[in-house]
Amino acid sequence: MAVEVVNWKTNTNFYHRGMLTIYFAVFIAFLNAAINGYDNSIFNNMATLNSFGNAFTGKPDFQSSSDKYALTAAMIQIGEMAGCLVVGYISDTFGRRGALMVGSIIVITGVVLELATHDLNVFIFGRFVIGFGVSQVTTAAPTYTLEVAHPQFRSWATGIYNTGWGVGSVPASIILLGTYVDTSDFAWRLPVGVQALYSGIVLVGCLFIPESPRWLMSKGREDEARKFLVHYHGNDIEDHPIVELTMSEMREALADEIRQNSGSYMALFKGRPMIYRFWLIIAIAFFSQYAGNWLAGGFTVITNAQFGFKTAEQQLGLSIATSALGFIFAQIGAAYCERIGRRPLIIYGTLGFIICWTLTLICLAIYNNNTDLTGVGIAGWVIEQIFGLIYAFSWNAINALYPVEILPYSARAKGMAMCQFFINLSGVIQSYVLIYGVNTWEWKFDSFYLFFNAFALVIVYFFFPETQGYSLEKIVQIFDDPNPVKKSITDVRVNVEATEIHVEKAKV
Secondary structure: OEEEEEEEOOOOHHHOHHHHHHHHHHHHHHHHHHHHHHHHHHHHHHOOOHHHHHHHOOOOOHHHOHHHHHHHHHHHHHHHHHHHHHHHHHHHHHOHHHHHHHHHHHHHHHHHHHHOOOOHHHHHHHHHHHHHHHHHHHHHHHHHHHHHOOHHHHHHHHHHHHHHHHHHHHHHHHHHHHHOOOOOOHHHHHHHHHHHHHHHHHHHHHHHOOOOHHHHHHOOOHHHHHHHHHHHHOOOOOOOHHHHHHHHHHHHHHHHHHHHOOOOHHHHHOOHHHHHHHHHHHHHHHHHHOOOHHHHHHOHHHHHHHOOOOOHHHHHHHHHHHHHHHHHHHHHHHHHHHHHOHHHHHHHHHHHHHHHHHHHHHHHHHHHHOOOOHHHHHHHHHHHHHHHHHHHHHHHHHHHHHHHHHOOHHHHHHHHHHHHHHHHHHHHHHHHHHHHHHHHHHHHHHHHHHHHHHHHHHHHHHHOOOOOOOOHHHOHHHHHOOOHHHHHHHOEEEEEEEOOOOHHHHHO
């Protein structure tokens, strides 16, 4: 079967003020990933600060209290899991933009709680509140971006969302590197307080961005949805072909979803196509988190120590370098996602993980048997960083783009909430398993990621369909087919050029 891929010529869209507003909207959504990246990097690196340990445990080495360290690290994921239970309803009721604003306010509240205490229990509760707010923004942001983006830039705009992690993690490491020698409360309170800056920008920015046209359509506000498309995608041309096509597809898709009553959480389990999507969401959640990125990125304090980098100065310096490089590779991956395709990125990326973890384990085995071989330790660390770059290039964009693409509109917010729930569930499990697993088996525990990636590669190859080339409303055709993977890779893409109508022509 042939699939028509519409190539919109956007010569004037780049300079049209409507499109500039959409780019700003993508930037606001992008900052929500930075909120998540900043918070995770702040705590994982702040645990090395003597001032933080003294303030909350009376001892400089906070990491030595493994139970407290694990609970504090996991609490943000626990908060996100709790938030996922309501974020779908908030996003569908108050709009994508409304969910972003609600989440930002909650994050700021959590930051205030953290700053106002020397009680570790209150600090932990503050992390829970932050996690609850983060769940709102990390679910609504990619959904919002997908629904407002120009069709030609859908994969880039949505894929780039998750790369915002580096915009949070890099400044977090730099700030901590500048304060780690300070033994006063200022050393940990400054980086904690800066968290609120990101949410503040998002909160104010949301006042200047439009609401999703698909959400407007779902609320019966078709005229407003059309005005959005005319102004932001159609250069203020009422009969612009992109406006007519998008409106037609949205009407058809929403009417079909209303007939199927697919707007509740239970709709995720209704019928074979939705169940197939639901299992893909679970797979994406666990595959994206158990690739080893948590060990190589989220728990750098532990992994760097395995290779001989143990001082706070070394830890923070390495964190800055790896976060910056990861951000660059993530941008490249997002830019080429549409050209390469979703399946090839996931398949070859996962294959790269297997190779990297195999070589890393060999280096760890040699180095830990003879720590005088520092060159082997450094080589193992470098390979682990290569793993991080492969992850940034491949899975980083897919993490946000693929799950939100495969969901129909009415199940999109709730489906993304479930995806975030399972992502955070995997994070909670890892926060404890990593601590005790590394303590028990040390570097040998890393072999878990080698075998898990091998398992993931098999599942991805046989069950993950390709969504490249389909419009949002047409992706449903893949999952209605008895064999979604076969259909998605055998459909012939037929390029159809819809030449843009220029403003000058419309005035004639």
